[in-house]
Amino acid sequence: MSRRTASERHLHTSPVSGELLGTETGSALLDVLTAFHHPTRRWLCELLSVEGPAPVGRLASRTGLAVGSVSHHLGTLHRYGFVEPAPDLARDTRERWWRSRPRQVSWDATDYGEGTVARRIASSAEAENFRHHVRAVQRWLTEGEASPPEVRRAAVATDSLVGATVDQMGELSRRLTDLVVEWSEECRADALARPDVPRLPVRVSARVFPSPPVRP
Template structure:
């Protein structure tokens, strides 16, 4: 039986429950460097956490219970992963969607992450973390492409025509390669902002989750 004191304790509001995982406030989110950036890479480049991020981004806000049912993960595991993502600015609470204090709603929070593993000393733990994050990022993209190749044939013709795969091998200077990387990144960021703004103006328009993935790097002939 609950004591009178315990029975009268009010439930904590969602904003209070999420305080322990509130985003780190030292420095700008998206501009982390050094060990802070390593913490971000470790948080995000975990297959389950990245999956949860993408579910929220594509399917919209959800409760911990909804995500647990969607992924077949334990509720406690989902809460733990969301707490880690919240701490590093990838998701945020959506308390206005809760019907009562028991519900814990979350939404995606778009943010950028960029890094270079060679910024860390060769042979160091930091270098290994950054390199592992890059490898996991590549594996994630490969899984996405494999899924498209397996399911794309059943997509509507207009969807298949809108998709593209491009591969170019061109002799270029390092400066030209850097310029292509800069221009491509700016184009994708600008396009993403336009899509986000249009969604606000035309919320009823039919939309697809579109993934943009490209790599610009030196490459000799690839042996079959």
């Protein structure tokens, strides 16, 4: 019996529509949020993004998860465009390689009716996204002191509390988003042009929101 090709093995998890990736709305967006905002799947996405393409077996060893579990999570991520098969890297037909596929996801829980299941899914995704960033910050605070001085100087934490109109807050949100997206694309392009230059996995997280004085 001949083995299935990579495209045949991944046919059932192929992205719903490559043309719509990053523009989903309604129930389609909820499916994306459910797929991505799962701690294990988010972890696998970041491993592939930071450490590069990898076969399922290596990811299983790296995470301590069962091979079947890793394959299941990668299949879900593939369906919603976060990863893609990399059969060109396999040494034989038994190896199943995957690579990261960067894409944007944005949403507003208030787009869904209050008290609905959809609203709960969108709100839960936002809460899980926040917890993910908190875990990342906590790790930096714990391990950052051991980083080289130039790395610590390049990192920054900044905040501001100022009176602003809703329009001004929205404008800041748009400008920050555009800046981060543009900077990320520049970094990816530079990595392709200069693959031998040492790089760090740099996380950018910005939140813009009304906030009264925080009690200690």
